Amino acid sequence: xxxxxxxxxxxENIKKFEIEAPMIAKKRKAGQFVIIRxxxxxxxxxxxxxxxxxxxxxxxxIAQGVGKSTRELNCKEAGDSIADVVGPLGTPxxxxxxxxxxxxxxxxxxxxxxxxxxALKEAGNYVITINGARSKDLVILEDEMKAVSDEAYITxxxxxxxxxxxxxxxxxxxxxxxxxxxxxxxxxxxxxMKAVADVTRPYGxxxxxxxNPIMIDGTGMCGGCRVTVGGEIKFGCIDGPEFDAHQxxxxxxxxxxxxxxxxxxxxxxxxxxxxNLTRQA
Amino acid sequence: xxxxxxxxxxxxxxxxxxxxxxxxLGLTPEQAQQEALRCxxxxxxxxxxxxxxxxxxxxxxxxxxxxxxxxAVRKIKEDNVLPSICGRVCPQEDQCEKVCVIGKKHEPVAIxxxxxxxxxxxxxxxxxxxxxxxxxxxxxxxxxGSGPAGLSCANDLAQYGHKVxxxxxxxxxxxxxxxxxxxxRLPKEIVREELDGLRRMGIEFRxxxxxxxxxxxxxxMEEEGFDAVFIGVGAGLPWFMGIPGENLVGVLAANxxxxxxxxxxxxxxxxxxxxxxxxxxxxxxAVFGGGNTAMDAVxxxxxxxxxxxxxxxxRSEKEMPAREEEIHNAKEEGIEFxxxxxxxxxxxxxxxxxxxxxxxxxxxxxxDDSGRRRPVPVEGSEYILPIxxxxxxxxxxxxxxxxxxxxxxxxxxxxxxxxxxxxMQTSKENVYAGGDIVTxxxxxxxxxxxxxxxxxxxxxxLGGTAKNFNEW
Numbered sequence: 001x002x003x004x005x006x007x008x009x010x011x012e013n014i015k016k017f018e019i020e021a022p023m024i025a026k027k028r029k030a031g032q033f034v035i036i037r038x039x040x041x042x043x044x045x046x047x048x049x050x051x052x053x054x055x056x057x058x059x060x061x062i063a064q065g066v067g068k069s070t071r072e073l074n075c076k077e078a079g080d081s082i083a084d085v086v087g088p089l090g091t092p093x094x095x096x097x098x099x100x101x102x103x104x105x106x107x108x109x110x111x112x113x114x115x116x117x118x119a120l121k122e123a124g125n126y127v128i129t130i131n132g133a134r135s136k137d138l139v140i141l142e143d144e145m146k147a148v149s150d151e152a153y154i155t156x157x158x159x160x161x162x163x164x165x166x167x168x169x170x171x172x173x174x175x176x177x178x179x180x181x182x183x184x185x186x187x188x189x190x191x192x193m194k195a196v197a198d199v200t201r202p203y204g205x206x207x208x209x210x211x212n213p214i215m216i217d218g219t220g221m222c223g224g225c226r227v228t229v230g231g232e233i234k235f236g237c238i239d240g241p242e243f244d245a246h247q248x249x250x251x252x253x254x255x256x257x258x259x260x261x262x263x264x265x266x267x268x269x270x271x272x273x274x275x276n277l278t279r280q281a
Numbered sequence: 282x283x284x285x286x287x288x289x290x291x292x293x294x295x296x297x298x299x300x301x302x303x304x305x306l307g308l309t310p311e312q313a314q315q316e317a318l319r320c321x322x323x324x325x326x327x328x329x330x331x332x333x334x335x336x337x338x339x340x341x342x343x344x345x346x347x348x349x350x351x352x353a354v355r356k357i358k359e360d361n362v363l364p365s366i367c368g369r370v371c372p373q374e375d376q377c378e379k380v381c382v383i384g385k386k387h388e389p390v391a392i393x394x395x396x397x398x399x400x401x402x403x404x405x406x407x408x409x410x411x412x413x414x415x416x417x418x419x420x421x422x423x424x425x426g427s428g429p430a431g432l433s434c435a436n437d438l439a440q441y442g443h444k445v446x447x448x449x450x451x452x453x454x455x456x457x458x459x460x461x462x463x464x465x466r467l468p469k470e471i472v473r474e475e476l477d478g479l480r481r482m483g484i485e486f487r488x489x490x491x492x493x494x495x496x497x498x499x500x501x502m503e504e505e506g507f508d509a510v511f512i513g514v515g516a517g518l519p520w521f522m523g524i525p526g527e528n529l530v531g532v533l534a535a536n537x538x539x540x541x542x543x544x545x546x547x548x549x550x551x552x553x554x555x556x557x558x559x560x561x562x563x564x565x566x567a568v569f570g571g572g573n574t575a576m577d578a579v580x581x582x583x584x585x586x587x588x589x590x591x592x593x594x595x596r597s598e599k600e601m602p603a604r605e606e607e608i609h610n611a612k613e614e615g616i617e618f619x620x621x622x623x624x625x626x627x628x629x630x631x632x633x634x635x636x637x638x639x640x641x642x643x644x645x646x647x648x649d650d651s652g653r654r655r656p657v658p659v660e661g662s663e664y665i666l667p668i669x670x671x672x673x674x675x676x677x678x679x680x681x682x683x684x685x686x687x688x689x690x691x692x693x694x695x696x697x698x699x700x701x702x703x704x705m706q707t708s709k710e711n712v713y714a715g716g717d718i719v720t721x722x723x724x725x726x727x728x729x730x731x732x733x734x735x736x737x738x739x740x741x742x743l744g745g746t747a748k749n750f751n752e753w
Binding site for chain 1: 450451452460488489490491494495496517518519521523527528529530531533534536537540541545546550551553554555556557559560632633680681682
């Protein structure tokens with residue numbers, strides 16, 4: 001069992017957990033993730049390690065409640081435990097001093113981009129961060145991002161805060177300003193990552209995305225997370241999760257992620273029903 | 282031979298395709314004693330050499346014949362602490378029973394069924410028989426992977442008196458016994474019970490540790506103070522066919538399908554499990570391959586409600602690597618065999634969901650390197666097999682994680698770990714390996730044999746006494 005040390009909501013439905021996992025805390029590098037299983041009946045879900053404190057022996061994960069397991073997780077409080085936390089998994093982000101690096105996070109993707117943005121800063125890059133949210137109340141990690149950025153931008157779809165528009169519009173603006181950009185990291189929903197890849201492709205800017213295929217074991221033994229990159233099959237959990245954005249078959253990823261749509265809805269509905277029953281009791 | 286081989290009772294085929302309960306029900310004590318009497322107690326029991334862990338087969342069978350079932354348990358446990366598991370999943374027809382002298386003229390003695398009987402007898406008797414343990418040596422050995430190779434290695438090492446810690450990447454122990462072999466062939470409760478026996482021997486198990494990621498082999502030895510390491514991580518990396526359409530929605534590896542159903546209990550989705558599995562109800566499912574994993578997958582799909590569950594295999598039934606018993610069970614359950622058939626590509630709809638497999642008929646030509654007749658395509662025989670799910674079961678390769686993070690362990694071109702065949706030692710000092718990570722995909726019992734061999738070599742290297750276990 002893995003004890004939750006702290007649990008706080010960053011925005012509606014988005015919760016940050018500090019979990020006791022000393023071995024993982026000691027070992028993890030930017031870009032890596034854990035697989036967690038909430039309880040005996042739980043499924044295994046992948047979540048990026050947003051931060052760690054090797055001294056305290058804790059790792060930080062940030063989860064958005066989108067379905068049964070993440071919503072169940074977001075009901076957990078400090079002092080509660082999680083049955084399994086496995087990691088660190090995946091190949092760490094490739095970090096070097098590229099020059100000027102832009103980190104783009106969409107929604108909860110900001111939490112995933114954060115550790116890599118921090119590592120890019122640490123490696124001596126001039127770091128620009130662009131964090132997109134639907135609206136002001138969904139903006140997360142603003143201060144943390146500022147702390148690791150030379151320039152930090154917030155974009156909101158509805159214009160309620162920061163730049164009015166999508167992250168890609170801000171990115172295009174930066175490119176158009178004539179700034180020399182050497183590296184782009186984009187993490188968020190599939191359509192956003194695809195859109196960023198489309199923006200940078202004509203300029204030949206090296207662009208990396210962190211993919212989110214369905215995973216079970218996370219150790220390379222089932223191939224459930226396979227993605228097509230440069231026409232080849234790759235395993236997201238072993239070869240990734242980060243890949244060259246200009247080589248990724250985003251459509252295939254989006255198609256494959258829909259396989260359990262129906263079952264996910266059923267599980268979510270059942271959970272909502274159970275939740276209501278508990279509330280009434 | 283007056284006594285016929287005793288037939289094990291089994292669940293009715295029509296009934297069993299509707300559940301995940303065990304198919305074979307086990308011999309009754311009377312049947313076991315009858316069967317034991319068929320053993321002629323050869324002076325030179327060749328069956329023992331046929332067993333990769335060299336169980337004293339003649340002796341345990343004699344004890345059954347005498348009605349001393351607990352004595353038989355004790356005898357088996359000198360060499361194998363997992364009799365309920367091995368009695369169920371070993372391919373005895375290629376091992377001990379293959380060389381049984383009775384088998385030359387009649388059917389061989391049902392050694393596997395008797396081993397299973399003995400293991401089950403202990404589990405249900407309420408008494409526990411644990412092997413004797415040598416005095417502590419003060420040495421520490423790390424075993425990486427809790428599958429059959431790791432478990433048998435850990436068991437012997439503990440008996441030699443070493444402190445053993447087993448590291449497992451998944452949340453449950455047992456490796457392929459847990460995620461691969463279905464409940465209807467090997468109930469998971471039995472695996473858990475037999476593993477409890479290893480815990481009683483003082484072996485420590487640590488789940489959720491991915492060696493190569495959470496901790497490396499060098500760190501195990503340098504920082505955690507292990508004197509030696511045994512690598513038994515198996516060959517769990519699924520192979521795909523590399524044909525067009527393999528990434529359509531509904532095409533998956535047998536490993537994924539079986540892990541969802543066995544380890545994650547997806548057959549009980551929305552009840553005791555949050556893990557979904559592709560909805561097979563009323564659908565057409567094809568499994569590509571002819572090994573035991575293919576049989577497990579196709580029978581699982583049938584139990585999940587598939588209307589048609591096909592085995593698609595490019596050679597004929599004779600060449601199938603699956604156990605005859607499993608092929609027979611599959612046929613009884615209504616599995617349809619499409620033999621001498623190979624897929625050329627998968628086809629799908631506009632939403633990228635699988636709708637069929639373009640297949641080609643084959644005929645057998647000249648024998649190839651493996652001695653099996655090579656399948657040759659029949660020109661113009663292509664047709665579309667309408668299917669909703671395709672399960673790829675053409676084998677597994679070694680997982681590259683250990684090799685990537687411990688580069689001084691030599692691997693072959695196939696990425697299997699290279700070992701000295703006598704000691705199972707790798708190119709790295711004090712690091713040993715055995716099972717599928719060395720051989721590529723093989724059987725549970727061969728992995729266990731390798732684990733025992735490595736344990737003996739590790740013990741010698743650590744200066745332990747090589748006494749016979751039962752003398753302690």
